[in-house]
Amino acid sequence: MLRSGNHPDMTTAGMMARWTTLLAAVVMPLAAAPVDILTANYNNARTNANLNETGLSTANVNRTKFGKIFSLPVNGFISAQPLYVHGLGIPGKGTHNVIYVATQHNDVYAFDADKAGASLWHVNLGPAVPASDYNMNDLQTVGILGTPVIDRVTSTIYAVADTKEDGKYIYRLHALDLATGQETFGAPVEIQATVAGTSRFDSHAGQIQFNPVQHLQRPGLLLLNNVVYAAFGSHGDTGIWHGWLIGYNAKNVQEQTSATIMSPGGWGASIWQAGRAPAADEEGNIYASTGNGSFDGKANWGESFVKLDASSGTPTIADWFAPEDWSSLNDLDNDLGSCGPLLTSAGDLIGGGKEGIIYLINRAQMGHVQAGNSQIPQSFQAVGFGIFNLAFWERAGNPILYTRADDDVLKSFSMRNGRFETKPLSQATVRAGLPLDGIAISANGSSDSSGIVWLASTANGRQNGAGTLHAYAALNLKQELWNSDSNSSRDSLGTLAKFATPTVANGKVYVATFSGRLMVYGILPQSSTPPITCRACALDVPR
Numbered sequence: 184m185l186r187s188g189n190h191p192d193m194t195t196a197g198m199m200a201r202w203t204t205l206l207a208a209v210v211m212p213l214a215a216a217p218v219d220i221l222t223a224n225y226n227n228a229r230t231n232a233n234l235n236e237t238g239l240s241t242a243n244v245n246r247t248k249f250g251k252i253f254s255l256p257v258n259g260f261i262s263a264q265p266l267y268v269h270g271l272g273i274p275g276k277g278t279h280n281v282i283y284v285a286t287q288h289n290d291v292y293a294f295d296a297d298k299a300g301a302s303l304w305h306v307n308l309g310p311a312v313p314a315s316d317y318n319m320n321d322l323q324t325v326g327i328l329g330t331p332v333i334d335r336v337t338s339t340i341y342a343v344a345d346t347k348e349d350g351k352y353i354y355r356l357h358a359l360d361l362a363t364g365q366e367t368f369g370a371p372v373e374i375q376a377t378v379a380g381t382s383r384f385d386s387h388a389g390q391i392q393f394n395p396v397q398h399l400q401r402p403g404l405l406l407l408n409n410v411v412y413a414a415f416g417s418h419g420d421t422g423i424w425h426g427w428l429i430g431y432n433a434k435n436v437q438e439q440t441s442a443t444i445m446s447p448g449g450w451g452a453s454i455w456q457a458g459r460a461p462a463a464d465e466e467g468n469i470y471a472s473t474g475n476g477s478f479d480g481k482a483n484w485g486e487s488f489v490k491l492d493a494s495s496g497t498p499t500i501a502d503w504f505a506p507e508d509w510s511s512l513n514d515l516d517n518d519l520g521s522c523g524p525l526l527t528s529a530g531d532l533i534g535g536g537k538e539g540i541i542y543l544i545n546r547a548q549m550g551h552v553q554a555g556n557s558q559i560p561q562s563f564q565a566v567g568f569g570i571f572n573l574a575f576w577e578r579a580g581n582p583i584l585y586t587r588a589d590d591d592v593l594k595s596f597s598m599r600n601g602r603f604e605t606k607p608l609s610q611a612t613v614r615a616g617l618p619l620d621g622i623a624i625s626a627n628g629s630s631d632s633s634g635i636v637w638l639a640s641t642a643n644g645r646q647n648g649a650g651t652l653h654a655y656a657a658l659n660l661k662q663e664l665w666n667s668d669s670n671s672s673r674d675s676l677g678t679l680a681k682f683a684t685p686t687v688a689n690g691k692v693y694v695a696t697f698s699g700r701l702m703v704y705g706i707l708p709q710s711s712t713p714p715i716t717c718r719a720c721a722l723d724v725p726r
Contacts, residue, residue, distance in 0.1 A: 223403025451476020
Protein backbone atom coordinates (compact mmCIF):
# COMPACT_ATOMS: atom_id res chain seq x y z
CA MET A 184 0.00 0.00 0.00
CA LEU A 185 1.32 3.43 -0.90
CA ARG A 186 1.41 5.99 1.94
CA SER A 187 0.17 9.54 1.59
CA GLY A 188 3.13 10.85 3.61
CA ASN A 189 3.14 14.55 4.46
CA HIS A 190 0.69 15.54 1.74
CA PRO A 191 -2.61 16.22 3.55
CA ASP A 192 -4.35 16.98 0.26
CA MET A 193 -3.16 13.72 -1.36
CA THR A 194 -5.30 10.71 -0.56
CA THR A 195 -4.09 7.15 -0.99
CA ALA A 196 -6.16 6.88 -4.17
CA GLY A 197 -4.67 10.11 -5.43
CA MET A 198 -1.14 8.88 -4.73
CA MET A 199 -1.92 5.67 -6.60
CA ALA A 200 -3.08 7.64 -9.62
CA ARG A 201 0.01 9.88 -9.47
CA TRP A 202 2.41 6.94 -9.25
CA THR A 203 0.61 5.08 -12.03
CA THR A 204 1.04 8.10 -14.30
CA LEU A 205 4.73 8.38 -13.43
CA LEU A 206 5.20 4.65 -13.89
CA ALA A 207 3.65 4.75 -17.35
CA ALA A 208 6.13 7.44 -18.34
CA VAL A 209 9.01 5.29 -17.08
CA VAL A 210 8.17 1.80 -18.32
CA MET A 211 6.13 2.50 -21.47
CA PRO A 212 8.17 3.40 -24.57
CA LEU A 213 7.02 6.20 -26.78
CA ALA A 214 4.72 4.85 -29.49
CA ALA A 215 6.32 4.72 -32.89
CA ALA A 216 4.66 6.67 -35.65
CA PRO A 217 2.33 4.35 -37.58
CA VAL A 218 3.56 3.22 -40.98
CA ASP A 219 1.52 2.82 -44.15
CA ILE A 220 2.52 0.45 -46.98
CA LEU A 221 0.72 1.94 -49.98
CA THR A 222 2.51 0.52 -53.02
CA ALA A 223 4.36 -2.52 -54.30
CA ASN A 224 7.86 -3.10 -52.90
CA TYR A 225 7.16 -0.57 -50.10
CA ASN A 226 8.01 2.64 -51.97
CA ASN A 227 8.50 4.10 -55.42
CA ALA A 228 12.23 3.34 -55.15
CA ARG A 229 11.17 -0.36 -54.94
CA THR A 230 13.67 -1.20 -52.17
CA ASN A 231 11.44 -3.86 -50.54
CA ALA A 232 12.35 -2.30 -47.19
CA ASN A 233 10.40 -0.88 -44.26
CA LEU A 234 13.01 1.06 -42.29
CA ASN A 235 10.52 2.33 -39.71
CA GLU A 236 9.79 -1.00 -38.04
CA THR A 237 10.18 -0.77 -34.25
CA GLY A 238 8.05 -3.69 -33.11
CA LEU A 239 10.20 -6.52 -34.50
CA SER A 240 13.92 -7.09 -33.95
CA THR A 241 16.48 -9.86 -33.72
CA ALA A 242 15.71 -10.02 -29.98
CA ASN A 243 12.04 -10.98 -30.24
CA VAL A 244 11.76 -12.85 -33.55
CA ASN A 245 12.39 -16.41 -32.38
CA ARG A 246 10.53 -19.67 -31.96
CA THR A 247 9.38 -18.84 -28.44
CA LYS A 248 8.08 -15.32 -28.98
CA PHE A 249 7.18 -15.13 -32.66
CA GLY A 250 4.81 -17.10 -34.89
CA LYS A 251 1.54 -17.18 -36.77
CA ILE A 252 -1.11 -15.28 -34.84
CA PHE A 253 -4.01 -15.68 -37.27
CA SER A 254 -4.91 -16.06 -40.94
CA LEU A 255 -7.54 -14.48 -43.17
CA PRO A 256 -9.51 -16.51 -45.76
CA VAL A 257 -9.83 -15.21 -49.32
CA ASN A 258 -11.18 -16.51 -52.60
CA GLY A 259 -8.32 -17.58 -54.85
CA PHE A 260 -4.56 -17.29 -55.13
CA ILE A 261 -2.84 -14.10 -53.97
CA SER A 262 -0.07 -12.77 -56.23
CA ALA A 263 -0.31 -9.11 -55.25
CA GLN A 264 1.54 -7.75 -52.22
CA PRO A 265 -0.84 -6.92 -49.35
CA LEU A 266 -1.09 -3.19 -48.63
CA TYR A 267 -1.50 -1.56 -45.20
CA VAL A 268 -3.25 1.59 -43.98
CA HIS A 269 -3.35 2.65 -40.33
CA GLY A 270 -6.14 4.41 -38.47
CA LEU A 271 -8.84 4.37 -41.14
CA GLY A 272 -12.45 5.09 -40.30
CA ILE A 273 -14.90 2.52 -41.71
CA PRO A 274 -18.55 3.69 -41.82
CA GLY A 275 -20.49 2.02 -39.02
CA LYS A 276 -17.49 -0.06 -37.93
CA GLY A 277 -15.16 2.36 -36.20
CA THR A 278 -11.47 3.00 -36.81
CA HIS A 279 -9.15 0.19 -37.90
CA ASN A 280 -5.69 -0.57 -39.14
CA VAL A 281 -6.56 -2.16 -42.47
CA ILE A 282 -4.80 -4.74 -44.64
CA TYR A 283 -5.92 -4.84 -48.29
CA VAL A 284 -5.74 -8.11 -50.23
CA ALA A 285 -6.37 -8.59 -53.97
CA THR A 286 -6.70 -12.06 -55.52
CA GLN A 287 -6.53 -13.76 -58.88
CA HIS A 288 -10.31 -14.28 -58.69
CA ASN A 289 -10.64 -10.48 -58.91
CA ASP A 290 -11.65 -10.17 -55.28
CA VAL A 291 -10.50 -7.19 -53.20
CA TYR A 292 -10.77 -7.41 -49.42
CA ALA A 293 -10.31 -4.94 -46.59
CA PHE A 294 -9.55 -6.72 -43.30
CA ASP A 295 -8.80 -5.51 -39.82
CA ALA A 296 -5.03 -5.89 -39.80
CA ASP A 297 -4.79 -6.78 -36.11
CA LYS A 298 -7.25 -9.62 -35.58
CA ALA A 299 -8.97 -12.50 -37.29
CA GLY A 300 -12.50 -11.96 -38.50
CA ALA A 301 -14.76 -11.21 -41.41
CA SER A 302 -13.70 -8.60 -43.92
CA LEU A 303 -14.62 -4.99 -43.32
CA TRP A 304 -15.68 -4.96 -46.94
CA HIS A 305 -15.23 -7.18 -49.99
CA VAL A 306 -15.92 -6.62 -53.69
CA ASN A 307 -15.54 -8.76 -56.78
CA LEU A 308 -14.44 -6.97 -59.95
CA GLY A 309 -15.73 -9.44 -62.52
CA PRO A 310 -15.20 -12.99 -63.81
CA ALA A 311 -11.49 -13.82 -63.87
CA VAL A 312 -9.93 -15.43 -66.95
CA PRO A 313 -9.38 -19.21 -66.64
CA ALA A 314 -5.63 -19.74 -66.46
CA SER A 315 -5.90 -22.47 -69.08
CA ASP A 316 -6.86 -19.79 -71.63
CA TYR A 317 -3.32 -18.42 -71.25
CA ASN A 318 -1.61 -21.83 -70.82
CA MET A 319 -0.60 -20.79 -67.30
CA ASN A 320 -0.63 -24.18 -65.61
CA ASP A 321 0.65 -22.92 -62.25
CA LEU A 322 -2.44 -20.75 -61.68
CA GLN A 323 -6.19 -21.31 -61.42
CA THR A 324 -7.42 -18.01 -62.77
CA VAL A 325 -5.91 -14.76 -63.99
CA GLY A 326 -7.58 -11.77 -62.39
CA ILE A 327 -5.62 -9.26 -60.32
CA LEU A 328 -1.92 -10.15 -60.51
CA GLY A 329 -0.25 -6.76 -60.25
CA THR A 330 -0.12 -5.18 -56.80
CA PRO A 331 -2.65 -2.33 -56.48
CA VAL A 332 -1.62 1.15 -55.35
CA ILE A 333 -3.17 3.40 -52.70
CA ASP A 334 -3.56 7.17 -52.64
CA ARG A 335 -3.95 7.97 -48.95
CA VAL A 336 -4.74 11.63 -49.68
CA THR A 337 -7.89 10.76 -51.65
CA SER A 338 -8.51 7.49 -49.75
CA THR A 339 -8.48 5.40 -52.93
CA ILE A 340 -7.08 2.02 -53.91
CA TYR A 341 -6.48 1.40 -57.64
CA ALA A 342 -6.42 -2.12 -59.12
CA VAL A 343 -6.36 -3.64 -62.61
CA ALA A 344 -8.62 -6.66 -63.10
CA ASP A 345 -8.47 -9.09 -66.05
CA THR A 346 -11.88 -10.52 -66.98
CA LYS A 347 -13.46 -12.77 -69.58
CA GLU A 348 -17.00 -11.72 -70.48
CA ASP A 349 -19.00 -13.44 -73.22
CA GLY A 350 -15.76 -14.70 -74.73
CA LYS A 351 -14.14 -11.24 -74.70
CA TYR A 352 -10.97 -10.48 -72.70
CA ILE A 353 -11.06 -7.12 -70.92
CA TYR A 354 -8.71 -5.24 -68.61
CA ARG A 355 -10.27 -2.55 -66.44
CA LEU A 356 -8.75 -0.04 -64.07
CA HIS A 357 -10.78 0.28 -60.87
CA ALA A 358 -10.66 3.02 -58.25
CA LEU A 359 -12.19 1.91 -54.95
CA ASP A 360 -12.87 3.97 -51.86
CA LEU A 361 -10.62 2.70 -49.06
CA ALA A 362 -13.40 2.80 -46.49
CA THR A 363 -16.27 1.27 -48.47
CA GLY A 364 -14.95 -0.48 -51.60
CA GLN A 365 -17.26 1.62 -53.77
CA GLU A 366 -16.02 2.78 -57.17
CA THR A 367 -14.94 6.42 -57.37
CA PHE A 368 -13.28 8.90 -59.75
CA GLY A 369 -15.27 7.64 -62.74
CA ALA A 370 -14.12 4.05 -62.41
CA PRO A 371 -14.02 1.52 -63.82
CA VAL A 372 -12.54 2.17 -67.22
CA GLU A 373 -11.72 -0.40 -69.88
CA ILE A 374 -8.03 -0.29 -70.76
CA GLN A 375 -7.61 0.34 -74.47
CA ALA A 376 -4.78 2.06 -76.27
CA THR A 377 -3.44 2.87 -79.71
CA VAL A 378 0.07 4.16 -80.46
CA ALA A 379 2.13 4.94 -83.53
CA GLY A 380 4.18 1.97 -84.70
CA THR A 381 5.74 0.29 -87.70
CA SER A 382 6.02 -3.28 -86.44
CA ARG A 383 5.60 -5.74 -89.29
CA PHE A 384 3.87 -8.10 -86.85
CA ASP A 385 0.84 -6.09 -85.73
CA SER A 386 0.89 -2.49 -86.99
CA HIS A 387 -1.93 -1.36 -89.24
CA ALA A 388 -1.85 1.97 -91.08
CA GLY A 389 1.05 3.02 -88.88
CA GLN A 390 -0.67 2.19 -85.61
CA ILE A 391 -0.51 -0.58 -82.99
CA GLN A 392 -3.49 -1.39 -80.80
CA PHE A 393 -3.29 -2.86 -77.32
CA ASN A 394 -4.52 -6.46 -77.48
CA PRO A 395 -5.60 -7.61 -73.99
CA VAL A 396 -5.57 -11.33 -74.77
CA GLN A 397 -1.86 -11.17 -75.66
CA HIS A 398 -0.75 -9.23 -72.57
CA LEU A 399 -0.34 -9.81 -68.85
CA GLN A 400 -0.65 -7.05 -66.27
CA ARG A 401 1.98 -8.47 -63.90
CA PRO A 402 3.93 -5.52 -62.46
CA GLY A 403 2.58 -3.53 -59.53
CA LEU A 404 0.86 -0.27 -60.34
CA LEU A 405 2.67 3.07 -60.08
CA LEU A 406 1.05 6.27 -58.78
CA LEU A 407 3.08 9.30 -59.81
CA ASN A 408 2.04 12.96 -60.03
CA ASN A 409 -1.67 12.15 -60.02
CA VAL A 410 -1.32 9.49 -62.74
CA VAL A 411 -1.85 5.75 -62.28
CA TYR A 412 0.41 3.69 -64.55
CA ALA A 413 -0.13 0.04 -65.47
CA ALA A 414 2.62 -1.93 -67.22
CA PHE A 415 2.11 -5.04 -69.35
CA GLY A 416 4.16 -7.91 -70.71
CA SER A 417 3.48 -11.24 -72.40
CA HIS A 418 1.91 -14.55 -71.51
CA GLY A 419 5.07 -16.65 -71.43
CA ASP A 420 6.41 -15.05 -74.62
CA THR A 421 3.63 -16.48 -76.77
CA GLY A 422 1.85 -14.65 -79.57
CA ILE A 423 2.54 -11.05 -80.54
CA TRP A 424 3.22 -8.70 -77.65
CA HIS A 425 4.94 -5.51 -76.59
CA GLY A 426 5.96 -3.89 -73.34
CA TRP A 427 3.20 -1.37 -72.62
CA LEU A 428 3.01 1.46 -70.07
CA ILE A 429 -0.44 3.06 -69.93
CA GLY A 430 -1.40 5.99 -67.70
CA TYR A 431 -4.73 7.32 -66.39
CA ASN A 432 -5.71 10.43 -64.48
CA ALA A 433 -6.03 9.30 -60.87
CA LYS A 434 -8.92 11.70 -60.23
CA ASN A 435 -10.79 10.86 -63.43
CA VAL A 436 -9.83 7.42 -64.68
CA GLN A 437 -11.91 7.90 -67.81
CA GLU A 438 -9.09 10.18 -68.99
CA GLN A 439 -6.16 8.25 -70.42
CA THR A 440 -3.07 10.41 -70.08
CA SER A 441 -0.58 8.36 -72.10
CA ALA A 442 0.32 5.09 -73.77
CA THR A 443 3.89 4.03 -74.52
CA ILE A 444 5.34 0.81 -75.91
CA MET A 445 8.89 -0.49 -75.78
CA SER A 446 8.99 -2.00 -79.29
CA PRO A 447 7.00 0.14 -81.75
CA GLY A 448 9.14 -1.03 -84.66
CA GLY A 449 9.39 -4.68 -83.70
CA TRP A 450 8.20 -7.15 -81.08
CA GLY A 451 8.44 -7.99 -77.39
CA ALA A 452 10.33 -6.01 -74.76
CA SER A 453 7.87 -6.97 -72.04
CA ILE A 454 7.65 -5.08 -68.79
CA TRP A 455 6.95 -7.90 -66.33
CA GLN A 456 9.71 -7.65 -63.69
CA ALA A 457 8.46 -10.70 -61.71
CA GLY A 458 5.71 -8.47 -60.34
CA ARG A 459 7.92 -5.60 -59.19
CA ALA A 460 6.43 -2.22 -60.06
CA PRO A 461 8.14 0.38 -62.24
CA ALA A 462 10.29 2.65 -60.09
CA ALA A 463 10.10 6.44 -59.99
CA ASP A 464 12.40 9.17 -58.70
CA GLU A 465 11.69 12.49 -57.01
CA GLU A 466 11.99 14.32 -60.35
CA GLY A 467 9.14 12.36 -61.89
CA ASN A 468 11.16 9.94 -64.04
CA ILE A 469 10.00 6.33 -64.43
CA TYR A 470 12.38 3.36 -64.61
CA ALA A 471 11.70 -0.14 -65.92
CA SER A 472 13.53 -3.17 -67.28
CA THR A 473 12.49 -5.17 -70.32
CA GLY A 474 12.65 -8.76 -71.44
CA ASN A 475 13.20 -10.49 -74.77
CA GLY A 476 12.48 -8.45 -77.86
CA SER A 477 13.66 -6.08 -80.54
CA PHE A 478 16.54 -3.74 -79.69
CA ASP A 479 18.15 -1.05 -81.82
CA GLY A 480 19.01 1.70 -79.32
CA LYS A 481 16.72 4.11 -81.18
CA ALA A 482 13.08 3.10 -80.80
CA ASN A 483 13.07 -0.54 -79.65
CA TRP A 484 14.24 -1.39 -76.16
CA GLY A 485 14.37 -5.14 -75.57
CA GLU A 486 16.81 -6.33 -72.84
CA SER A 487 17.27 -2.81 -71.46
CA PHE A 488 16.93 -0.61 -68.43
CA VAL A 489 14.99 2.45 -69.54
CA LYS A 490 14.43 5.88 -67.99
CA LEU A 491 11.25 7.61 -69.10
CA ASP A 492 10.66 11.32 -68.64
CA ALA A 493 7.00 11.72 -67.66
CA SER A 494 7.06 15.46 -67.02
CA SER A 495 5.38 16.33 -70.31
CA GLY A 496 2.48 13.93 -69.75
CA THR A 497 3.54 11.16 -72.14
CA PRO A 498 6.53 9.16 -70.86
CA THR A 499 9.33 9.23 -73.40
CA ILE A 500 12.73 7.54 -73.35
CA ALA A 501 15.20 9.95 -71.75
CA ASP A 502 18.11 7.54 -71.17
CA TRP A 503 18.86 3.83 -71.22
CA PHE A 504 21.35 1.04 -70.62
CA ALA A 505 21.68 -2.30 -72.38
CA PRO A 506 24.35 -4.89 -71.51
CA GLU A 507 26.88 -5.72 -74.19
CA ASP A 508 25.49 -9.26 -74.51
CA TRP A 509 21.90 -8.15 -75.11
CA SER A 510 21.71 -10.26 -78.26
CA SER A 511 22.67 -13.51 -76.54
CA LEU A 512 20.32 -12.69 -73.67
CA ASN A 513 17.58 -12.54 -76.29
CA ASP A 514 18.62 -15.79 -77.95
CA LEU A 515 18.80 -17.71 -74.65
CA ASP A 516 15.65 -16.28 -73.02
CA ASN A 517 17.83 -14.76 -70.29
CA ASP A 518 15.60 -11.76 -69.69
CA LEU A 519 17.26 -8.71 -68.25
CA GLY A 520 13.72 -7.76 -67.24
CA SER A 521 13.21 -10.69 -64.87
CA CYS A 522 13.70 -8.30 -61.94
CA GLY A 523 12.67 -4.67 -61.93
CA PRO A 524 15.14 -1.94 -60.95
CA LEU A 525 15.48 -0.32 -57.55
CA LEU A 526 16.72 3.20 -56.87
CA THR A 527 19.06 4.54 -54.20
CA SER A 528 19.11 7.96 -52.58
CA ALA A 529 22.64 8.42 -53.99
CA GLY A 530 21.30 8.54 -57.55
CA ASP A 531 21.99 4.95 -58.56
CA LEU A 532 19.88 2.31 -60.24
CA ILE A 533 20.48 -1.30 -59.19
CA GLY A 534 19.18 -4.17 -61.27
CA GLY A 535 19.80 -7.72 -62.36
CA GLY A 536 18.35 -10.39 -64.61
CA LYS A 537 18.31 -14.11 -65.24
CA GLU A 538 22.07 -14.23 -65.81
CA GLY A 539 22.68 -13.42 -62.13
CA ILE A 540 24.68 -10.25 -62.86
CA ILE A 541 24.14 -7.15 -60.73
CA TYR A 542 24.33 -3.83 -62.57
CA LEU A 543 25.05 -0.56 -60.75
CA ILE A 544 24.06 2.34 -63.01
CA ASN A 545 24.28 6.10 -62.60
CA ARG A 546 20.75 7.38 -63.23
CA ALA A 547 22.05 10.73 -64.45
CA GLN A 548 24.11 9.03 -67.18
CA MET A 549 22.98 5.46 -67.83
CA GLY A 550 25.59 4.82 -70.50
CA HIS A 551 23.64 3.15 -73.33
CA VAL A 552 25.59 0.13 -74.66
CA GLN A 553 29.36 -0.36 -74.86
CA ALA A 554 31.79 -3.26 -74.98
CA GLY A 555 32.67 -4.60 -71.57
CA ASN A 556 29.92 -2.56 -69.88
CA SER A 557 32.71 -0.20 -68.84
CA GLN A 558 30.50 2.86 -69.18
CA ILE A 559 28.62 2.08 -65.94
CA PRO A 560 30.07 2.19 -62.40
CA GLN A 561 29.94 -1.58 -61.87
CA SER A 562 28.66 -4.95 -62.99
CA PHE A 563 29.54 -8.32 -61.46
CA GLN A 564 28.40 -11.92 -61.27
CA ALA A 565 26.59 -11.94 -57.93
CA VAL A 566 24.75 -15.27 -58.06
CA GLY A 567 23.99 -18.10 -60.45
CA PHE A 568 20.90 -18.33 -62.65
CA GLY A 569 17.90 -16.25 -61.82
CA ILE A 570 17.64 -12.85 -60.16
CA PHE A 571 13.91 -12.28 -59.81
CA ASN A 572 13.82 -10.19 -56.66
CA LEU A 573 16.03 -7.76 -54.75
CA ALA A 574 15.90 -6.00 -51.41
CA PHE A 575 18.06 -3.08 -50.34
CA TRP A 576 18.81 -1.94 -46.79
CA GLU A 577 20.09 1.60 -47.23
CA ARG A 578 22.11 1.76 -44.02
CA ALA A 579 24.15 4.87 -43.30
CA GLY A 580 27.66 4.28 -44.67
CA ASN A 581 27.11 0.61 -45.47
CA PRO A 582 24.07 -0.22 -47.64
CA ILE A 583 23.39 -3.92 -48.22
CA LEU A 584 21.73 -5.70 -51.16
CA TYR A 585 20.02 -9.10 -50.84
CA THR A 586 19.13 -11.65 -53.51
CA ARG A 587 19.05 -15.37 -54.25
CA ALA A 588 19.53 -17.61 -57.29
CA ASP A 589 18.10 -20.96 -58.37
CA ASP A 590 18.93 -23.86 -56.03
CA ASP A 591 21.03 -21.58 -53.85
CA VAL A 592 21.11 -19.72 -50.55
CA LEU A 593 20.19 -16.12 -49.80
CA LYS A 594 23.22 -13.81 -50.14
CA SER A 595 24.03 -10.24 -49.16
CA PHE A 596 26.42 -7.77 -50.76
CA SER A 597 27.80 -4.77 -48.95
CA MET A 598 28.25 -1.41 -50.64
CA ARG A 599 31.15 0.81 -49.59
CA ASN A 600 32.21 4.10 -51.15
CA GLY A 601 29.55 3.77 -53.80
CA ARG A 602 30.57 0.30 -55.06
CA PHE A 603 29.61 -3.25 -54.15
CA GLU A 604 32.06 -5.67 -52.62
CA THR A 605 31.75 -8.62 -54.98
CA LYS A 606 32.33 -11.24 -52.30
CA PRO A 607 29.15 -11.83 -50.28
CA LEU A 608 29.04 -10.10 -46.92
CA SER A 609 27.19 -13.15 -45.60
CA GLN A 610 25.05 -15.96 -46.88
CA ALA A 611 22.42 -18.23 -45.42
CA THR A 612 22.86 -21.96 -44.96
CA VAL A 613 19.36 -23.03 -46.03
CA ARG A 614 19.24 -23.82 -49.75
CA ALA A 615 15.96 -23.24 -51.56
CA GLY A 616 14.58 -24.19 -54.97
CA LEU A 617 13.43 -22.03 -57.87
CA PRO A 618 13.93 -18.32 -57.00
CA LEU A 619 10.22 -17.54 -56.84
CA ASP A 620 10.87 -15.71 -53.60
CA GLY A 621 9.12 -12.91 -51.87
CA ILE A 622 11.74 -10.88 -50.00
CA ALA A 623 11.60 -7.89 -47.67
CA ILE A 624 13.67 -6.11 -45.04
CA SER A 625 12.41 -4.64 -41.80
CA ALA A 626 14.61 -2.42 -39.64
CA ASN A 627 14.54 0.62 -37.39
CA GLY A 628 16.68 2.85 -39.56
CA SER A 629 20.29 1.65 -39.53
CA SER A 630 20.09 -0.07 -36.13
CA ASP A 631 22.09 -3.31 -36.33
CA SER A 632 19.88 -5.31 -33.99
CA SER A 633 16.69 -4.31 -35.76
CA GLY A 634 17.54 -5.61 -39.23
CA ILE A 635 15.64 -8.70 -40.39
CA VAL A 636 15.40 -10.20 -43.87
CA TRP A 637 12.12 -11.99 -44.55
CA LEU A 638 12.26 -14.61 -47.30
CA ALA A 639 9.31 -16.65 -48.56
CA SER A 640 10.66 -19.53 -50.66
CA THR A 641 10.01 -23.10 -51.71
CA ALA A 642 12.45 -25.97 -51.30
CA ASN A 643 11.08 -28.45 -53.79
CA GLY A 644 11.47 -26.38 -56.94
CA ARG A 645 7.83 -26.65 -57.94
CA GLN A 646 5.93 -23.50 -58.81
CA ASN A 647 3.04 -24.49 -56.55
CA GLY A 648 5.15 -26.02 -53.79
CA ALA A 649 4.89 -25.74 -50.03
CA GLY A 650 6.36 -22.45 -48.91
CA THR A 651 8.50 -21.49 -45.94
CA LEU A 652 8.84 -18.04 -44.42
CA HIS A 653 12.35 -17.44 -43.09
CA ALA A 654 13.59 -14.65 -40.83
CA TYR A 655 17.33 -13.95 -40.99
CA ALA A 656 19.48 -11.50 -39.08
CA ALA A 657 20.16 -8.96 -41.80
CA LEU A 658 23.83 -8.46 -40.89
CA ASN A 659 24.58 -12.18 -40.64
CA LEU A 660 22.47 -14.43 -42.82
CA LYS A 661 23.98 -17.51 -41.18
CA GLN A 662 21.82 -16.60 -38.20
CA GLU A 663 18.33 -17.81 -39.02
CA LEU A 664 16.17 -16.34 -36.29
CA TRP A 665 13.01 -18.31 -37.08
CA ASN A 666 11.19 -20.12 -39.86
CA SER A 667 7.62 -21.26 -40.34
CA ASP A 668 8.58 -24.95 -40.49
CA SER A 669 10.24 -25.13 -37.07
CA ASN A 670 6.79 -25.35 -35.47
CA SER A 671 4.77 -26.22 -38.54
CA SER A 672 1.61 -27.17 -36.64
CA ARG A 673 1.40 -23.57 -35.48
CA ASP A 674 3.22 -21.54 -38.15
CA SER A 675 2.92 -23.37 -41.49
CA LEU A 676 2.85 -20.96 -44.42
CA GLY A 677 0.95 -23.10 -46.93
CA THR A 678 1.55 -23.00 -50.67
CA LEU A 679 4.09 -20.41 -51.77
CA ALA A 680 2.75 -17.35 -53.59
CA LYS A 681 5.08 -16.80 -56.53
CA PHE A 682 7.13 -13.57 -56.26
CA ALA A 683 4.80 -12.10 -53.59
CA THR A 684 6.66 -9.71 -51.27
CA PRO A 685 5.85 -10.06 -47.54
CA THR A 686 4.44 -6.90 -46.01
CA VAL A 687 5.96 -5.94 -42.66
CA ALA A 688 4.05 -3.23 -40.84
CA ASN A 689 3.82 -2.20 -37.21
CA GLY A 690 4.98 -5.44 -35.63
CA LYS A 691 3.28 -7.90 -37.98
CA VAL A 692 4.24 -9.75 -41.16
CA TYR A 693 1.53 -10.35 -43.79
CA VAL A 694 2.32 -13.09 -46.29
CA ALA A 695 0.35 -13.95 -49.43
CA THR A 696 -0.20 -17.62 -50.31
CA PHE A 697 -1.70 -19.78 -53.01
CA SER A 698 -3.67 -21.57 -50.28
CA GLY A 699 -6.62 -19.19 -50.20
CA ARG A 700 -5.40 -17.41 -47.06
CA LEU A 701 -3.35 -14.42 -46.01
CA MET A 702 -1.03 -15.53 -43.20
CA VAL A 703 -0.31 -13.09 -40.40
CA TYR A 704 2.75 -13.47 -38.16
CA GLY A 705 3.74 -11.49 -35.12
CA ILE A 706 4.66 -11.56 -31.45
CA LEU A 707 2.74 -14.41 -29.82
CA PRO A 708 0.30 -13.63 -27.00
CA GLN A 709 1.88 -14.37 -23.61
CA SER A 710 -0.73 -15.96 -21.39
CA SER A 711 1.23 -16.05 -18.16
CA THR A 712 4.19 -13.70 -18.16
CA PRO A 713 5.47 -12.40 -14.83
CA PRO A 714 4.59 -8.83 -13.99
CA ILE A 715 6.98 -5.92 -14.36
CA THR A 716 7.91 -4.67 -10.90
CA CYS A 717 8.31 -0.99 -10.23
CA ARG A 718 11.06 -0.85 -7.63
CA ALA A 719 10.45 2.81 -6.97
CA CYS A 720 6.90 2.29 -5.76
CA ALA A 721 6.62 -1.42 -5.03
CA LEU A 722 3.62 -1.55 -7.33
CA ASP A 723 3.21 -4.63 -9.50
CA VAL A 724 2.06 -3.75 -13.00
CA PRO A 725 0.96 -6.57 -15.33
CA ARG A 726 2.34 -6.69 -18.82
